[in-house]
Amino acid sequence: MKLIFATNNSHKVEEIKAFVGNKFEILSLKEADIDIEIPEPFDTLEENASVKSRTIYNLTGTSCFSEDTGLEVDALNGEPGVKSARYAGEGKSFQQNIEKLLQILKGKHQRKARFRAAISLIIEDKETLFEGICDGKIIEEPRGEQGFGYDPVFVPDGESRSFAEMSIEEKSKFNHRTKAAAKLVAFLQTLKTTPPN
Numbered sequence: 001m002k003l004i005f006a007t008n009n010s011h012k013v014e015e016i017k018a019f020v021g022n023k024f025e026i027l028s029l030k031e032a033d034i035d036i037e038i039p040e041p042f043d044t045l046e047e048n049a050s051v052k053s054r055t056i057y058n059l060t061g062t063s064c065f066s067e068d069t070g071l072e073v074d075a076l077n078g079e080p081g082v083k084s085a086r087y088a089g090e091g092k093s094f095q096q097n098i099e100k101l102l103q104i105l106k107g108k109h110q111r112k113a114r115f116r117a118a119i120s121l122i123i124e125d126k127e128t129l130f131e132g133i134c135d136g137k138i139i140e141e142p143r144g145e146q147g148f149g150y151d152p153v154f155v156p157d158g159e160s161r162s163f164a165e166m167s168i169e170e171k172s173k174f175n176h177r178t179k180a181a182a183k184l185v186a187f188l189q190t191l192k193t194t195p196p197n
């Protein structure tokens with residue numbers, strides 16, 4: 001089965017491809033020759049994931065999925081959440097998002113946080129949603145060079161290293177995105193034996 005992954009984020013594509021392996025053929029938007037920026041105007045990860053997969057499905061008629069992630073910080077009542085990509089403002093860098101987060105949490109002892117990912121899959125016009133959560137904490141200084149986004153300041157529960165100090169395979173043991181993708185793969189495997197009506 002061929003699936004388009006409706007994202008412009010090359011790190012997400014790399015993580016999902018490493019996790020799914022050759023179980024399914026996954027094409028990024030770039031590989032599918034689609035150059036599009038899809039707005040994410042909604043207040044929930046699920047609605048933003050839906051609009052991305054629906055847009056690409058309507059454009060191509062090909063089975064596809066998209067994913068939206070938020071970093072939910074307890075001391076900030078779940079913020080930046082759905083606004084994680086533009087926390088420091090529209091067009092700001094990730095460095096600036098991290099700086100803003102560390103500044104707001106400065107001196108706070110409560111640093112619990114989680115990454116939450118929502119995947120929207122559309123096959124034959126029917127949508128299914130999957131969720132993946134990774135609990136952890138925000139550390140006081142960025143550490144590590146790997147990964148992307150908030151990875152240098154996020155340490156998952158049960159680890160002492162930040163996500164940015166781990167390889168993709170190591171991050172994958174905790175990764176919110178791969179947890180949601182594991183549910184998606186299990187679902188696709190049931191379709192292999194029971195095709196949709």
Ligand code: ITT
Binds near residue numbers: 012040067069151
């Ligand atoms: P899409 O094209 O898929 O929308 P995006 O980069 O805009 O890609 P999201 O809106 O899902 O991605 O993500 C919100 C922000 O949260 C994003 O800018 C990321 O940098 C950050 N983020 C998402 N997943 C992350 C991860 O695994 N580790 C660190 N930061 C992450």
